Amino acid sequence: MKKIFSMFIILVLSISVLAGCGQGTSESKLTSSSNNSSKENSLDRVKKAGKIIIGIDDTYPPMEFKDKDNKLVGYDIDIANEIGKKLGTKVEFVPTAWDGIFMALQSKKFDVIHSSVSITDERKKTMIFTEPYIYGGNAIFVKADNTTVNSQDDFKGKIIGCQVGTTAQDALSKISGMKEVKKYNGMTEAFLDLKNGRIDAVVSDPQVGDYYIASQKDKFKKIKSLLSQEPIGVAFRKDDTDLRDGYQKAMDELKKDGTLSKLSEKWFGYDIYKENQ
The missing domain is CATH 3.40.190.10 (Periplasmic binding protein-like II)
Incomplete structure (x- = not known):
């Protein structure tokens, strides 16, 4: 009787363990699936928000600065506004001191730094970039x-x-x-x-x-x-490859249709893209 009872207990415990293992596997799959599906497309995120938030150092004429009327102007400002039109979003600029601008990007104070960022090997360790749009x-x-x-x-x-x-x-x-x-x-x-x-x-x-x-x-x-x-490019967080690619596509279109050349002549007095061909 004890033997039968012992076998019965062992059988019940075995079923419980198997059931527990099955439940754990199921939860693990759900968690994994949830994690995969929760990874956000950064370009879609910006489009859904209806605006792209751009970090700039507004003390760097003629790239980005405030004019006598305290309005943000400059070569990078004009390009970013044109890219916003291409993406179908508004553009919001967040002036930030240069010595804190990269940390602010990582803490998600803005989506991108479009502010004459030199592309260096050290910066590539923590950020991704568009192709150079100027040297x-x-x-x-x-x-x-x-x-x-x-x-x-x-x-x-x-x-x-x-x-x-x-x-x-x-x-x-x-x-x-x-x-x-x-x-x-x-x-x-x-x-x-x-x-x-x-x-x-x-x-x-x-x-x-x-x-x-x-x-x-x-x-x-x-x-x-x-x-x-x-080389100077636009900087993004490492995970925001979709946003970087969308930004790059818009930049390529602006170069192809001559917009970048016109803005270059406006701010530098000559076409830097023609000289670099």
Whole structure:
């Protein structure tokens, strides 16, 4: 009787274990299925929201800055607005200090950074990019009457300005002998200090320095030698490949229909796409 009873208990326990295993497998499949189906298409997310939110540094003329009426203008601003039309969404800009802009992207304060972002191997570790839509780099700018700084070899004992958190800062960190590398939150302050003789040179994207030369005639000049030449693209979070691809498609269409060339002539005075062909 005990043997029969024992066998009965074993049988019941076995059925319970098997049932438990079956339930666990079923739940596991449901969870896996749920996880797969919950992965959101980032382009659809933006279209559903009806707007794309773009992080920018609004102290970087002629790429993105505020005009005398405090309106956001610039080359990147115009491109982003045209891309919004292509995607069928509104565009909302979120001005953000450059030294915090990448962290803000990762914390989802906005969908994308369209703000003259140099594409570097280090940045590729945490973000994905469109193809380069322009080539920048780091050029040297000095006062128009400068006679002492003609290349980076003349930086010894000098005060050189750059924007904090940029590839210009990285480039200057590899050069020894300077009295100081003075870091600015925006380029307007850097060129103001250069004009007033508080620093000896500014290292910046050529397009940015060229804007100051054009807008303040006889105040600045560009040294011909470049510290570096860099591709510039639009940055996205690693998972947002669908949004990146949609953005790239719109950018390709703008290049093909001549819009990018017209905007280049508007902001730089020449067609950079024709020169790069």
